[in-house]
Each structure stands twice: as C-alpha cells, then as structure tokens.
Amino acid sequence: MMLLRAVVTRLAPLLACLGLLGIWQVAALILDTDSFPTALDAIRAIPAILGDKESLINILASLRRMAIGFGLAVMVSIPLGLMMGRSRGVAAFFNPLLMIIYPVPKAALMPIIMLWLGVGDVSKTLVIFLGVSLPVIYHSFEGGKAVEEKMLWSGAAMGLSAAQRMIRIVLPAALPEILTGCRTGLVLALITMVTSEMIARQSGAGNILFNALDMGQYDTVFAMIIIIGAMGIGLDAAFEKMRGRLVKWSEPRFDLPLSFS
Amino acid sequence: MKPRAVTSDVLLGMVPIALLIGLWQAIDSFGYAPVSLLPPPGAVFLRLVRQLFTSEYQQEIAATLFRLFTGFAIAVILGVGIGLAAAVSPAVNAVVRPLVRVLAPLPKVALYPAMLLLLGFGHESKITLVAADALFPILLATYYGASMVEQKLIWSAMAAGTPHGQILFKVVLPAAAPSILTGCRIGLVISCIVVFLAEMITSTDGLGHVLVTAARTFQAVDMFVPLITISLLGLVLNGLLEGLRSYLLRGFPEV
Numbered sequence: 001m002m003l004l005r006a007v008v009t010r011l012a013p014l015l016a017c018l019g020l021l022g023i024w025q026v027a028a029l030i031l032d033t034d035s036f037p038t039a040l041d042a043i044r045a046i047p048a049i050l051g052d053k054e055s056l057i058n059i060l061a062s063l064r065r066m067a068i069g070f071g072l073a074v075m076v077s078i079p080l081g082l083m084m085g086r087s088r089g090v091a092a093f094f095n096p097l098l099m100i101i102y103p104v105p106k107a108a109l110m111p112i113i114m115l116w117l118g119v120g121d122v123s124k125t126l127v128i129f130l131g132v133s134l135p136v137i138y139h140s141f142e143g144g145k146a147v148e149e150k151m152l153w154s155g156a157a158m159g160l161s162a163a164q165r166m167i168r169i170v171l172p173a174a175l176p177e178i179l180t181g182c183r184t185g186l187v188l189a190l191i192t193m194v195t196s197e198m199i200a201r202q203s204g205a206g207n208i209l210f211n212a213l214d215m216g217q218y219d220t221v222f223a224m225i226i227i228i229g230a231m232g233i234g235l236d237a238a239f240e241k242m243r244g245r246l247v248k249w250s251e252p253r254f255d256l257p258l259s260f261s
Numbered sequence: 262m263k264p265r266a267v268t269s270d271v272l273l274g275m276v277p278i279a280l281l282i283g284l285w286q287a288i289d290s291f292g293y294a295p296v297s298l299l300p301p302p303g304a305v306f307l308r309l310v311r312q313l314f315t316s317e318y319q320q321e322i323a324a325t326l327f328r329l330f331t332g333f334a335i336a337v338i339l340g341v342g343i344g345l346a347a348a349v350s351p352a353v354n355a356v357v358r359p360l361v362r363v364l365a366p367l368p369k370v371a372l373y374p375a376m377l378l379l380l381g382f383g384h385e386s387k388i389t390l391v392a393a394d395a396l397f398p399i400l401l402a403t404y405y406g407a408s409m410v411e412q413k414l415i416w417s418a419m420a421a422g423t424p425h426g427q428i429l430f431k432v433v434l435p436a437a438a439p440s441i442l443t444g445c446r447i448g449l450v451i452s453c454i455v456v457f458l459a460e461m462i463t464s465t466d467g468l469g470h471v472l473v474t475a476a477r478t479f480q481a482v483d484m485f486v487p488l489i490t491i492s493l494l495g496l497v498l499n500g501l502l503e504g505l506r507s508y509l510l511r512g513f514p515e516v
Contacts (some may be wrong), residue, residue: 012359012462020363035378089273095275104488104494105454108461111476115298134327136429191368195458198370203330210462213374221374228371 001071017233035218042222049223055208059227065121069164070189071129077136078178081168084137085144098134106131107195111232114200124196124204131192132185139181143174153155176247190232285379285508289501300482308403309486322490325456328384329391333452338395340396340448341441344403348410348437349429355454365397377463389461402444406437442506449502453495457487 008015022037026037049055084091106127117123147170155165169176197206205228212220275370275374282302288294289301312318347357380386410433419425460469468487475483 012355015364016359016363020360036375041352088270092270093277094272097277099499100278100492100496103453103458103499104492105461108457108472108488108491111472112481112488115479116294127424164422187366187368191370194368194370198462209371209374213377218378221378225371225375229367231368232371233363240443255279 004160013233023046035216037219037222041219042226044117045219045223046226049208049220049227058203058208059205062197062206063231065125065204066128066189066193069125070132070186072125073129073189074133074136074182074187076134077138077181078171079177081137081140081178081181082144082166082174084141084172085147086166086170091141098137101130102134107192107199110196110199119200119202124193124200127196128189128192132189135184136181139184140174140178143177143181144170147173148178179247180242183236183243186235186239187232190228190235196252263434268388297479298481300485304482305485305489308482309489312486313490315515321467321471321487322494324462325491326494327470328391328459328467329452329456330388332388332456333386333449334397335388335392336395336399336448337445339392340444341403342398345407345429345433345437346439347400347404349433361397361400365401369394369455373459373462380465387456387464390459391452391455395452398447398451399441399444402440402447403437406440406444407433409440410436439510442502442509446499446502446506449498450495453491453498457491 021043025039028036040209046047050059080094086092108125108200110132112121113126142149151173152165153171155169160168193204194206197204198210201207201210205224209221209228212218212224285299285302289296289299333376343353343357346353350356369390372393373386376386380389414432414436415428418428423431455468457469457472460467461473462469464470464473468491471487472484477489485487
C-alpha cells in the first residue's frame with residue numbers, strides 16, 4: 001500500500017500529462033473542426049518535424065541562443081543582485097531603473113533591437129538576456145538582503161576580506177533564493193526565445209510554430225506546441241533535480257516555479 | 262527610515278535613469294546613431310505627450326487595459342479559489358498539484374496559436390492568454406500563503422464558536438492575504454507583458470499593435486511611444502496595487 005502510494009506520487013506529473021492529452025483528444029473529437037486536430041494526430045506529426053534536418057537545426061539553434069542568453073544573464077545578475085542586497089546605496093541606485101524596466105515586455109524590444117543589430121543571433125540572445133536578468137536580480141537581491149548579519153560579523157572577525165565574505169558567506173546563504181530566481185528565469189528564457197523568434201520570423205522553433213499557423217498546417221502547429229511544452233517541462237524538471245543536489249541543506253521554499261513571461 | 266534618507270535614496274535612484282537618458286541624447290547629439298534609428302529622447306517624449314491627448318491613442322490604451330483587467334481578474338478569481346481549495350482539501354490538492362507542476366513551467370505563449378484557432382482572433386484569445394499566464398503565480402502564492410496559516414489561529418476561531426464554513430473566509434483568507442497580494446503583484450506585471458505580446462502577434466488594436474504598425478513602416482519614434490506607455494501603465498497599476506495592499510493590510514504587522 002505504501003509502495004503503491006509512493007509510485008502514484010512519483011508518477012503524478014506523468015499522469016497529469018496523460019490526463020491533459022486525454023482531455024484534448026476527447027475535446028477534439030467532440031468539436032471535430034479542421035483547425036483543432038486530435039492529440040494523437042499532433043503526436044504523430046512530431047517525428048516528421050524532429051526527423052527533418054532543417055527544423056532540427058532550427059530548434060537546436062534556438063536552444064543554443066537560449067543557453068547563451070541564460071548563462072550570460074545569470075553571470076551578470078547574481079553579483080549585481082547580491083551587491084544590491086548587501087548595500088543600501090547600490091539598491092537605491094538600481095531599484096527605480098529596474099522598476100521602470102520590469103513591466104516592459106522584453107520581446108517587444110525585438111523590433112527596435114532588430115533595427116540596430118539586425119535579425120541575427122545577437123539581437124535574439126540580447127532579448128533573452130534582458131528577459132532572464134530581472135527575476136534573477138530580484139531574487140538574488142532578496143536573498144542577499146536576508147543573510148544574517150552575525151555570520152558576516154563572524155567572518156569579518158576571522159579576517160575575511162569583503163570580497164571573500166561575499167563569495168564564502170553571502171553567496172551560499174543566498175543560494176536557495178538565487179536558484180528560485182534562476183528557475184523562473186529558465187522558464188522565461190524559453191518564453192522569450194519563442195516570442196522573439198516569432199517576431200523576427202527568421203529561424204528557430206518559434207518561427208516553425210507561427211509559420212505553420214500562417215500556412216494552416218494545424219498538425220505541425222500542435223506538434224510544435226507539444227515539443228516546446230515538453231522542453232519547458234523537461235528543463236524545469238532537470239533544473240529542479242540539480243537544485244535539489246546543490247541546496248540539499250535547505251528545505252525548498254517553493255517546489256513549484258513561479259512562471260513569468 | 263527617516264524622511265531625509267528616503268529623499269536621498271530617491272535622488273540616488275534618479276541618477277541611472279538620468280544617465281541613461283543623457284547617454285541616449287549624447288548618442289544622437291554626437292551623431293553615433295542616425296536619428297531615424299534612434300530618435301532623440303525629447304522627440305519621443307513630446308510625441309508621447311501629444312499621442313496621449315489624441316482620442317485614437319486613448320482608444321488603443323483602452324483596448325489594452327480592457328484585456329489586461331479582464332484577464333487579470335479571471336486569474337485572481339481562479340487563482341485564489343483553486344489555491345485556497347488546494348490548501349484546505351487533500352482531495353483537490355492531489356489533483357491540482359501534479360497539474361500545476363506540469364502546466365506552470367509550460368511556456369504559455371506557445372499555446373497562443375491553439376487559443377487563436379479555438380477562440381478566434383478577437384478579445385477572447387488574448388484574455389485567455391493573459392489569464393493563463395497570470396494564474397500560476399497567484400495560485401501558488403495563495404496556496405503557500407494558505408498552507409502556512411497557523412493551526413492555532415484556526416483552533417482559536419473554532420473554540421470561539423466560528424461556524425465551520427466561515428473559518429475559510431474569516432481566518433484562512435485574511436491570514437493568507439499578504440502572500441496573495443504578493444502573488445497578485447507578480448501576476449499584474451506578467452499581465453502587462455503578456456497583453457502587449459499578444460497584441461503584437463495578432464491584433465487590430467491595442468498598444469502592441471501600435472508598435473507593430475510603427476515597426477512595419479520604420480517609424481522609430483512611434484515604436485518607442487507604446488513601450489514607454491506600457492512601462493508607465495505598469496508603474497501606475499503597481500502603485501494602485503500597493504495602495505490597495507496597504508489599505509487591506511492596515512492591521513498587519515510590517516513584514
């Protein structure tokens with residue numbers, strides 16, 4: 001009985017996926033319109049996309065841009081956020097600027113950035129970078145702010161320099177919060193990736209999706225939705241696993257991501 | 262915090278914004294970028310002020326706001342409702358948890374084509390997208406807020422004779438309010454972003470459409486105007502929510 005329960009908990013997300021696909025299948029059979037293929041039809045269209053060399057290169061190029069944008073954003077945002085968390089001056093300096101940028105859709109900057117940098121990889125990676133930065137900065141800021149003063153005093157008393165205190169005390173103490181931010185950032189990177197490609201319409205997964213929509217290839221549209229959705233769920237699950245390893249000592253505060261766009 | 266410290270903080274915060282606008286102006290003045298690609302800030306703000314007083318632009322803003330509020334309202338109602346139910350009832354929890362686990366990291370924008378095909382190109386598909394994106398932060402914040410409510414509070418209320426059915430509204434909901442409002446704040450920012458994107462993809466009106474039209478005709482000035490407008494809208498809405506928060510939480514200890 002215990003074992004069965006454990007297995008069910010383990011498989012619950014999988015069951016949820018199957019349930020959703022099932023609902024889709026039934027809804028499509030009931031509605032029965034050309035523009036809404038059944039789940040099975042959409043799944044059947046997936047191998048054709050992944051088997052096609054050009055679309056596969058497109059999707060991999062998307063993923064590469066996403067990885068570069070995400071990596072750069074994390075490298076810049078974590079130090080900035082931590083410094084904002086530790087120094088009131090730095091926080092007061094950057095906070096209003098960040099507040100102004102926050103509600104601006106980063107992918108909407110795409111048309112302007114395209115004017116300056118062209119439609120190539122640079123503009124798309126830059127947009128992903130901008131999209132990922134804000135939540136990571138915000139969470140690093142919150143994490144850095146919450147570090148216990150006493151630990152820092154002890155560190156200083158033991159002769160650690162300011163930079164050493166930052167790396168050896170503040171960074172690990174804020175790590176759980178930082179990783180929460182990175183998880184949000186990861187979902188966001190994927191969303192920004194799709195949107196930017198959809199606006200630039202030159203290459204990538206978003207381009208395949210919206211071109212198929214324009215040409216009325218509905219099976220491809222829904223197959224791409226499944227592929228992109230699976231990327232999101234897969235990346236999130238992988239990140240969660242890594243996070244669990246890194247911050248085993250701290251109980252995860254949120255075991256579900258807060259998704260942004 | 263002393264009032265003087267607040268003023269100096271605000272002044273300090275103005276510095277990077279002023280620097281950014283200064284840099285922007287300098288790039289134009291020294292001719293590093295052609296004005297057709299990067300219009301000077303003065304021209305952009307002048308255009309913004311002018312546009313704000315034309316009825317056409319006001320209608321675009323109204324269309325965007327209508328979608329934003331409707332989607333956000335649906336997300337708040339569903340998010341708070343489902344979040345509370347999942348926190349109180351184990352049966353609901355067992356169903357909702359795995360579903361949320363799968364649906365929350367799903368990029369909702371990728372679902373937009375499906376919504377277009379099913380709901381058409383009008384308001385409905387955009388409102389659904391806004392609601393779907395804003396729902397999860399609110400739902401999760403409600404769920405965590407409600408499941409963190411101290412059991413003692415509930416026992417005290419029961420001991421004081423509160424009927425069983427009212428405990429949810431008289432104890433759990435107010436106790437979870439700070440967390441719920443934080444979730445709503447995130448949801449609001451997301452709504453601003455998503456409604457704009459949806460209008461950029463397919464629309465005949467709204468701020469996103471203004472940007473796309475300007476981009477197609479290479480009117481750089483008109484591309485900046487809707488972006489600044491949505492940023493200002495976000496700031497204003499955030500301020501309103503902040504006001505609502507301090508009103509609703511007036512009896513709560515400072516967090």
